[in-house]
Every structure is written in structure tokens, then in C-alpha cells.
Amino acid sequence: MSTRHLSWFDQLKQALRLPPGDLLRDLVYRRLWTSILISSLGGQITMLALPLTAALLLDATPTQMGLLTAMEILPFVLFSLPSGVWLDRVRKLPVYIWGETILALVVATVPLAAWMGWLSMTWLYVVGFVLGTVYTTAGSAAQIVLTQVVPRERLVEAHAKNALASSGAEVAGPGLAGALIKIMGAPMALAVNAFLVLVSALILRGIKVQEALPKVEGADFWRDLKAGLRFVRQQRLLIGLATAVGSWQLFHNAATVVQILFATRTLELSGQTVGLCYIALGAGTVLASVFGHRISRRIGPGPCLVLGFAASSQGWLLLAFAPVGPLGVAMFAYMLFSFGVGAVLIFINFLSLRQAVTPAPLLGRMTSTMRWMILLPAGPGALLGGWIGEHLGLRWSLGFAGCGALLLSLLAWRAKVIREVRTLPATVDLELSARQQDADGGAALLPSK
Numbered sequence: 001m002s003t004r005h006l007s008w009f010d011q012l013k014q015a016l017r018l019p020p021g022d023l024l025r026d027l028v029y030r031r032l033w034t035s036i037l038i039s040s041l042g043g044q045i046t047m048l049a050l051p052l053t054a055a056l057l058l059d060a061t062p063t064q065m066g067l068l069t070a071m072e073i074l075p076f077v078l079f080s081l082p083s084g085v086w087l088d089r090v091r092k093l094p095v096y097i098w099g100e101t102i103l104a105l106v107v108a109t110v111p112l113a114a115w116m117g118w119l120s121m122t123w124l125y126v127v128g129f130v131l132g133t134v135y136t137t138a139g140s141a142a143q144i145v146l147t148q149v150v151p152r153e154r155l156v157e158a159h160a161k162n163a164l165a166s167s168g169a170e171v172a173g174p175g176l177a178g179a180l181i182k183i184m185g186a187p188m189a190l191a192v193n194a195f196l197v198l199v200s201a202l203i204l205r206g207i208k209v210q211e212a213l214p215k216v217e218g219a220d221f222w223r224d225l226k227a228g229l230r231f232v233r234q235q236r237l238l239i240g241l242a243t244a245v246g247s248w249q250l251f252h253n254a255a256t257v258v259q260i261l262f263a264t265r266t267l268e269l270s271g272q273t274v275g276l277c278y279i280a281l282g283a284g285t286v287l288a289s290v291f292g293h294r295i296s297r298r299i300g301p302g303p304c305l306v307l308g309f310a311a312s313s314q315g316w317l318l319l320a321f322a323p324v325g326p327l328g329v330a331m332f333a334y335m336l337f338s339f340g341v342g343a344v345l346i347f348i349n350f351l352s353l354r355q356a357v358t359p360a361p362l363l364g365r366m367t368s369t370m371r372w373m374i375l376l377p378a379g380p381g382a383l384l385g386g387w388i389g390e391h392l393g394l395r396w397s398l399g400f401a402g403c404g405a406l407l408l409s410l411l412a413w414r415a416k417v418i419r420e421v422r423t424l425p426a427t428v429d430l431e432l433s434a435r436q437q438d439a440d441g442g443a444a445l446l447p448s449k
Helices: 008-016 027-057 062-087 092-116 121-149 152-184 186-204 221-234 236-266 271-277 279-299 301-319 326-357 360-375 378-391 394-414 430-440
Strands: none
Touching: 027 062, 027 092, 027 121, 027 152, 027 186, 027 236, 027 271, 062 121, 062 221, 062 236, 062 360, 062 378, 092 121, 092 186, 121 152, 121 326, 121 360, 152 186, 152 271, 152 279, 152 326, 221 236, 221 360, 236 271, 236 301, 236 326, 236 360, 236 378, 236 394, 271 279, 271 326, 279 301, 279 326, 301 326, 301 394, 326 360, 360 378, 378 394
């Protein structure tokens, strides 16, 4: 039947019908995707409400904003490596579910403290540290759960769809967050995030995955920890990725700690206007999520990663010159848009490459080791951005981030280990690697038995 003879509702259903073989046709992946969408919507509220609480309600300085971000990053540095060993010995889905539940409870303490008159920067520092601790374990578990649900050859596609879920939240979330902040105030808006994350945890409880755990009798914690570090160290691709993305994290956090202050104090935007500008971030991530998989397939995961560095760098650099007024608002929104595009292009390829090359028994240790490596520079980046903003000016922090990320994109392009990756690599032969380790007298890569 011609579409001209169909009702508008039937035409809409036809347009939204999933093609054969689409990942969202799989019930387990669809539940995971829905959970990510709802959790991301709540996360958008926290992303705005927490720094706005510090900046507007508690009148935080740039240095204090940098310290708040550093407190969220510190748990990754402290706990990533041991949590990786632990994750390789336990089922990941329950860790993911409990992590979402704890996140909801911790976020809910902020509006409670504000209502009781207890809220302070110290309280936010503690909340940030606990959030970072949960992300360290539950975040790694979430990434591994995806590999249990989706075939490895479809990981780029899956990460792109996950990014699309996050992007949908980034389009709707900032407007919702801005409205909630205006009606309820920034601290009380966080109560909505707590509710949404709890819903996400309930959805995850319905997921069923098959996971074969290795035997751990006689396991040696430190030997297993060293085996994970040794595996990452021996993979040139993983070292190259960690160096590049870790450097980007330094510049990203230097910009992030001052951008809310820049918007509210230099550009003189209200909390609601900031929320509306963040819709541009969602638009950028939607665009990159829809086309990122195709771009990666066309030019290769490595070059696509470098393109992400370049996209984010020019947004920060331009914002450093933004004037007060409508043009400044537009430039702030454009910075968020370009960051959204760049971040999606970076992470759908970064996550897919590192997961594709790693054998299943080492996924926990690899994931935690890589997260540890890329976030080591993030804390100093946040502190440096705050220090520059307080002593030289907020524009200088943004200029530092933009110039640094632009230089990084040029250096990453010159690195063959990244530039020449045009397809997802094969998984490393774990048995062969273990035999090579034994021959060299090193720690075994296989889990202890």
C-alpha cells in the first residue's frame, strides 16, 4: 500500500519500526538501553544542579569548584586497580544494580541537607567522593555488562546506541533541570535525579545475562592485580589510547570546573538560561550518536577518535573570547554542542577498541586499569583549571583547555598506533600471552585457580 493512503499515525509507526537485526529488537539489550536513558536523564539534573548549588547557593570560588571535581575523581585513582581484580571474581550485573541504588541515596542527601540547613562545600566534597567511589566500581561493571549482552563485533554500534540514549537525555534533561532549578532550587532538583536513578536500578533487575565466573580458590590478589597491569602495558594500542584520552581528560576537566562560573559570572546567565544552553550539548551528542558509527566505519576508529579531540578543542578555545550578550550566549551553547560531538566520537571508539582487544577473563582488570590511567591527569587538570581561573581569569582556563586539546589532536594524528587503526582489532589470544609470560618469568595473565 502506498504511504499516501496511510494515516499519519500509521506512517509514524512505519517510520519508527526497527529494521531487521537492530540491536534494540533484543529484549535484554532494550532493557539495558532504557535503563541508560532514564539514568542519563537523572544525571543531566545532577550535572547542572550540583555545580550550580556550589556556584550560586554556596558562592564557591574557582579553586573550590576545582576541588569539588577533584574529589569526584580521587576514588578512581585510589580504588580503580583493586576494584578491577574484584570485578573479575564477581558477577557484574548485581554490582551495577547496587551502584545505581547507592547513587540515588547519596544524591538525595543534598536536598535533605539543604532543607535541614546543613549544606556546605564540605558536604558536597563528601558527596562527590562517594559518587566517584560508586562510579569506580559500578561504572566499570556497567561497561562489562554490555559485552555480556552484545556480540563484540557490534560493540561500536552498541556504544553509539548507548550514546544516543544519553543524547536523548541531554536534549530533554537540561530544559527539565533548568525548570526544576527555577521552581524548586538547585539542591531540591536533585531529589528528582534520585528518583530516576532508582527507576533505572529497578529496570536493571529484570535483565538476565550468562556469566561464567573463574574459580578463585587460592587466588592471589596482588598477582592478579599485576597481571592486569602487565596485560595493558604489553598492548601498544591500549597504552596509546590511555595516553591520548588521559591527556584529553586533563584539558576537559580544566575547562569543566570553570564553565558554569564563566556562564553565571562572566556572561551573567541565570541558572535557567544555563539549563537551556545545555540543550545544545544534547543536540551535539545526538548528532554524533546517529552518525558516529558510520563515521567510524568510514574513516576508522582511530581517526574518528582524533576527530573527537579536535571537535571539543575548538569549542573551548572560542568560548574564551565570548563577549557578554546574545553572542556570548550563542558561543556558550556552541561550545557545549561541539563538546557533545567530540566526547561521543572519542568514547564510542575508545571503549570499543579497548573491549575488542581484551579477553573476557581480563575485562574487569583492563577496564579498571584503563579508567585509572585516563583519570590520573583529570584531578590535576581540575585543580589547574581552578587555579588558573582564580589567579589569571576564567577565560585563561578555557584558553588553556582549548589550546591544549588542539595540540593533542595534532600529536594523536601523528601517532601511528592510533591513526592506522581502521577496524576493530581481534581479541588477544590469552593462552598464547600466558605462555609467553611464563617463558619470560612474568606473572600469569590467566585468573588464579
